[in-house]
Amino acid sequence: DTSLAEVNSFSPISPSSMINQYKFEDGPELRDLFITVDDPESHITAIETFITYRVVTKTTRGEFDSSEYEVRRRYQDFLWLKSKLEEAHPTLIIPPLPEKFIMKGMVERFSDEFIETRRKALHKFLNRIADHPTLTFNEDFKIFLTAQAWELSSHKKQGPGLLSRMGQTVRAVASSVRGAIKNRPEMFTEMNNYMETFSQKINLLDKIAHRIYKEEREYFNEMKEYGPIHTLWSASEEDVAESLKGVASCIDRCCRATEKRMAGLSEHLLPILHEYVLYCEILMGVLKRRDQIQGELDSKVDALANKKTEKDLFSEEIGKLEDKVERANNALKADWDRWKQNMQWDMRSTFTNVAENNLHYYEE
Amino acid sequence: MEDCLAKKMEITVSEAEKRTGRNAMNIQETYTAYLIETRAVESQSEGQCGPVESLWRRYSEFELLRNYLSVTYPHIVVPPLPEKRADFVWHKLSADNMDPDFVERRRIGLENFLLRVASHPILCQDKIFYAFLMQEGGWKEMVNETGFQLKADSRLKALNATFRVKNPDKRFTELKHYSDELQSVISHLLRVRARVADRLYGVYKVHGNYGRVFSEWSAIEKEMGDGLQSAGHHMDVYAASIDDILEEEEHYADQLKEYLFYAEALRAVCRKHELMQYDLEMAAQDLTSKKQQCEELATGTVRTFSLKGMTSKLFGQETPEQREAKIKVLEEQIQEGEEQLKSKNLEGRDFVKSAWADIERFKEQKNHDLKEALISYAVMQISMCKKGIQVWTNAKECFSKM
Numbered sequence: 130d131t132s133l134a135e136v137n138s139f140s141p142i143s144p145s146s147m148i149n150q151y152k153f154e155d156g157p158e159l160r161d162l163f164i165t166v167d168d169p170e171s172h173i174t175a176i177e178t179f180i181t182y183r184v185v186t187k188t189t190r191g192e193f194d195s196s197e198y199e200v201r202r203r204y205q206d207f208l209w210l211k212s213k214l215e216e217a218h219p220t221l222i223i224p225p226l227p228e229k230f231i232m233k234g235m236v237e238r239f240s241d242e243f244i245e246t247r248r249k250a251l252h253k254f255l256n257r258i259a260d261h262p263t264l265t266f267n268e269d270f271k272i273f274l275t276a277q278a279w280e281l282s283s284h285k286k287q288g289p290g291l292l293s294r295m296g297q298t299v300r301a302v303a304s305s306v307r308g309a310i311k312n313r314p315e316m317f318t319e320m321n322n323y324m325e326t327f328s329q330k331i332n333l334l335d336k337i338a339h340r341i342y343k344e345e346r347e348y349f350n351e352m353k354e355y356g357p358i359h360t361l362w363s364a365s366e367e368d369v370a371e372s373l374k375g376v377a378s379c380i381d382r383c384c385r386a387t388e389k390r391m392a393g394l395s396e397h398l399l400p401i402l403h404e405y406v407l408y409c410e411i412l413m414g415v416l417k418r419r420d421q422i423q424g425e426l427d428s429k430v431d432a433l434a435n436k437k438t439e440k441d442l443f444s445e446e447i448g449k450l451e452d453k454v455e456r457a458n459n460a461l462k463a464d465w466d467r468w469k470q471n472m473q474w475d476m477r478s479t480f481t482n483v484a485e486n487n488l489h490y491y492e493e
Numbered sequence: 494m495e496d497c498l499a500k501k502m503e504i505t506v507s508e509a510e511k512r513t514g515r516n517a518m519n520i521q522e523t524y525t526a527y528l529i530e531t532r533a534v535e536s537q538s539e540g541q542c543g544p545v546e547s548l549w550r551r552y553s554e555f556e557l558l559r560n561y562l563s564v565t566y567p568h569i570v571v572p573p574l575p576e577k578r579a580d581f582v583w584h585k586l587s588a589d590n591m592d593p594d595f596v597e598r599r600r601i602g603l604e605n606f607l608l609r610v611a612s613h614p615i616l617c618q619d620k621i622f623y624a625f626l627m628q629e630g631g632w633k634e635m636v637n638e639t640g641f642q643l644k645a646d647s648r649l650k651a652l653n654a655t656f657r658v659k660n661p662d663k664r665f666t667e668l669k670h671y672s673d674e675l676q677s678v679i680s681h682l683l684r685v686r687a688r689v690a691d692r693l694y695g696v697y698k699v700h701g702n703y704g705r706v707f708s709e710w711s712a713i714e715k716e717m718g719d720g721l722q723s724a725g726h727h728m729d730v731y732a733a734s735i736d737d738i739l740e741e742e743e744h745y746a747d748q749l750k751e752y753l754f755y756a757e758a759l760r761a762v763c764r765k766h767e768l769m770q771y772d773l774e775m776a777a778q779d780l781t782s783k784k785q786q787c788e789e790l791a792t793g794t795v796r797t798f799s800l801k802g803m804t805s806k807l808f809g810q811e812t813p814e815q816r817e818a819k820i821k822v823l824e825e826q827i828q829e830g831e832e833q834l835k836s837k838n839l840e841g842r843d844f845v846k847s848a849w850a851d852i853e854r855f856k857e858q859k860n861h862d863l864k865e866a867l868i869s870y871a872v873m874q875i876s877m878c879k880k881g882i883q884v885w886t887n888a889k890e891c892f893s894k895m
Contacts, residue, residue, distance in 0.1 A: 323713050330710040337702045344699055348692035355685045362678040365671060368860040372867045379871070 162259045163187040164274065166252035169244045170201070179203050182248055184255070186274045192266075198275045204229075206273065207251060209285055213269040214258070219418045221264060224257035225407030226250070249400060316455070321416055328409035335402040342394050349387045356380035423451065497617040503532045504611055504626065506604035509596045510549075525596055526551050527603055531626050548629040552577075555603060557636060558625050562616060563758075564641045567765040568848035569616060570855045572609035573754030575602025581683040581746065594740075598747060605751070615851075658770050662845065668852065669763040675756040679749055686746060690739050701732030724891035731884045738877050745873065748866040752859060759855065762848055769844060773837050780830040787823040790816055 168183040181201040188196060207226055214223045227250035255274075258264045272284055356377045363373035426448075508528040516522050526549045533543035555574055562571050579595050607626070610616045621639065624632050707725030711718040 326713045327710070330706055330713075333706045334703070334710075337699060337706065340702075341696065341699050344692060344695040348689065348696055351685060351689045351692050355682075355689055358678065358682045358685060362675075362682070365674045365678070366860075366863075369863045369867070372864050376867055376871070379874075 160260075161189045162265060164252070164255045164259055166248055166255060169248055179205075180244060182251060184274065193271070193275065195275075200275070200277065200281075202273070202281075204247070204251075206281065207254065210269060210273045211254075214264060214267060217267060217269070218263065219415075219422070221261070222408075222411060222415055223264070224254050224261075225404060225411055226254055228407075246400070250404070253400075253404070317416060317419060324409060324412050324416065328406075328413070331402065331405050331409060335399075335406050338394065338398055338402055342391060342399065345387060345391050345394070349384060349391065352380060352384045352387065356384065419451065426451075497612050497614055501534060502611070502626075503530075503534050504604070504607050505530050506600050506607065507547075509600045511591070512551075523591070524551050524553075525591070525599075527600060529607070529626060546627060548627075550625070552599070552603075554625070554633070555606065557633065558622065559606075560645070561621055561636050561639065561641050562610070562619065563761065564645045565619070565621075565639070566616065568762060568844050569613070569851050570755065570758045570762055571616070572606055572613070573751060573758055574606055575599050575747070576750060576754070581680075581687045581750075598743065601744075602747060602751075614854075658767055659774055661770065662766065664849070665763050665766050669760060669767075672756045672760040672763065676753060676760070679753040679756065683746060683749060683753070686742075690742060694735055694739060697732050697735035699732075700728050704729035704732065720891045720894045724888050727884050727888040727891065731881075731888075734880055734884070738873070738880075741873050742870075745866060745870045748862070748869075752863065755855070755859065759852070762852070766844060766848060769837075769841055773834070773841055776830065776834050776837055780827065780834055783823055783827050783830060787820060787827060790820050790823070 163186070165185045166182050167185070169180050170183075171178060171180050181203045184198075184200050184202050186193075186198040188198075211223060211226055214221075227247045258267075258270055264270065272281065276284060359373045359377035359380065363370040363377070366373060506527050507530050510526050510528070511523060512526050513521060513523050528547055528549055530545050530547040532545045552574075559571060559574055562569075575598070579592075610622060616622065621632075621636055624635055628635075704725040704727075707721045707728065711721035711725065714721060
């Protein structure tokens with residue numbers, strides 16, 4: 130892990146340095162993996178119709194045989210990748226995937242809007258994985274990015290697959306029944322509480338943002354009618370005609386500015402809020418799994434009280450896992466804060482822009 | 494500009510008060526009375542003002558005054574009163590006549606009406622108008638004594654009835670079309686404006702929810718807490734700002750409404766002219782037919798088929814004496830008719846002259862007022878945007894500090 134030494138300018142053990150180690154999006158100079166998702170294409174077979182997306186990867190990493198890859202993937206493949214990552218790293222925060230279908234709203238499965246929204250979310254998904262210090266080196270991830278369609282299918286069929294996943298679930302259920310919350314460190318209880326409140330608030334914000342979008346849309350619709358009336362009026366006037374036409378054109382510009390504003394919302398704020406709503410679920414899941422692991426640790430500690438050496442080995446393993454979670458959480462928090470900033474910044478710039486435009490337009 | 498009352502006297506409608514009283518049918522009712530204050534002003538020397546006189550009037554008395562003026566000066570575009578009932582409301586505004594905001598806007602509208610009449614070179618000299626301002630008691634009787642209600646042509650009430658005028662004055666026809674167009678375009682505009690205001694209100698107010706949630710959220714955040722909290726505050730400010738903005742816009746709407754009603758007044762003048770023209774044509778027609786009758790009786794020839802002709806054929810001719818009597822009556826009528834026609838023609842020409850003078854005056858006033866209203870609307874929008882910029886700049890700062 131060479132990046133550690135480079136970025137580490139503070140004392141090696143302090144928590145802030147740990148956070149620093151996991152700085153995401155360090156800027157293009159430090160990134161060595163670039164992924165884009167684009168070009169949705171529809172495929173029609175006898176059985177079904179589905180969409181594939183083009184995934185282009187550019188990299189300078191040694192472990193990749195080539196420096197550029199281009200493959201086509203469908204939504205199912207992404208689902209597969211996500212579940213493999215969850216399997217391999219149960220206590221790391223795997224980024225959310227866009228949902229299978231949208232419940233509310235009359236969005237068809239293959240409408241352009243839906244496909245575009247999904248494409249953007251898939252793009253984000255892969256990039257978040259790429260930016261994650263651990264996940265980025267995952268083998269399945271590499272295969273996802275590089276394998277041809279038939280290679281991927283055959284790889285999918287290998288591996289532990291169903292049985293091991295079932296085993297995990299069984300253990301999960303068992304430990305949750307046992308109530309693994311006994312020795313939970315304070316930090317994770319705090320996180321749980323935080324997540325509960327956060328999830329509430331972010332869901333509210335998501336609803337509010339959608340509501341604002343709706344109101345703005347209605348406003349826009351009314352404004353569209355408002356401008357032309359002035360033009361109509363100017364037709365029957367002589368003296369006042371110029372002023373009326375002026376007002377009409379200003380109103381039209383306001384309309385366009387409002388459109389921009391709405392676009393800003395739908396392109397930046399709404400998707401991010403949605404992503405974080407999904408993140409809430411993911412995080413709750415991660416915390417649960419952490420609890421499970423802890424539960425395992427505790428039960429092993431109890432059960433293997435005599436076999437000291439074995440116990441040490443196990444607890445060491447499990448302790449490592451706990452640390453992993455801890456780090457992942459910290460990293461994500463740092464990431465969140467910065468993301469929030471960016472998100473808000475984008476949104477506010479859009480708004481400020483609109484207001485400024487309004488001003489200029491109205492200076493008639 | 495001619496010397497008009499507005500220059501010699503300060504007029505304000507300064508207060509509004511709720512009253513209860515018994516009406517004509519002895520039923521208890523609640524109404525609003527408005528205080529009219531007047532003060533004589535010396536045009537040359539400043540600070541030399543007469544004492545303030547005041548009296549109370551209610552809306553129905555204003556209506557009576559306006560009706561009187563409309564009938565007495567049919568060739569004048571009489572300034573309109575503010576609306577009787579709240580119209581073009583968007584959801585937050587009340588349509589209740591007793592609502593304090595409505596009363597306040599009506600007070601301003603009534604003051605505006607009085608000022609308009611007082612600045613009109615002809616209307617301001619009317620004695621009834623003067624008495625309306627100065628004489629509290631006995632004014633109603635005074636108005637009724639003028640007998641103006643008799644002059645009021647009931648035919649005008651049927652505003653949409655058409656009179657087939659053979660030689661309409663093109664200018665008046667055009668003007669009538671213009672007034673119709675103006676009415677329809679302004680009312681359309683006001684309706685859409687009300688809907689736009691409604692939507693804008695919605696957008697602003699939902700942002701207030703951000704304020705609440707940000708504040709709750711900030712409680713669980715450490716680094717982001719302060720930024721969120723202050724940003725939330727700005728969202729609240731933003732949401733609250735819309736109330737003032739829209740209130741100001743109501744004044745703009747009222748200015749447009751005045752011209753909506755002015756369009757009606759303009760139309761009324763056109764209608765009166767139409768009616769006059771119609772009467773003239775009818776009178777001329779009547780005269781022509783009487784002359785014809787006279788000629789027929791005198792010469793004994795029946796040129797046109799008439800019932801009289803038929804009956805005389807069937808039942809025998811009239812005696813020469815009877816015929817003479819008839820001719821005499823007709824000749825008298827014809828003379829009367831010719832005099833009437835002359836005076837009607839004169840009336841008509843006078844009407845057109847003075848009406849057109851007032852219409853020109855009105856046009857100038859309208860262009861000036863509309864331009865000003867549009868400018869003030871633009872200024873309002875600019876100020877709204879400036880406020881928006883300020884709020885969002887502040888919010889942006891808060892967010893960037895999170």
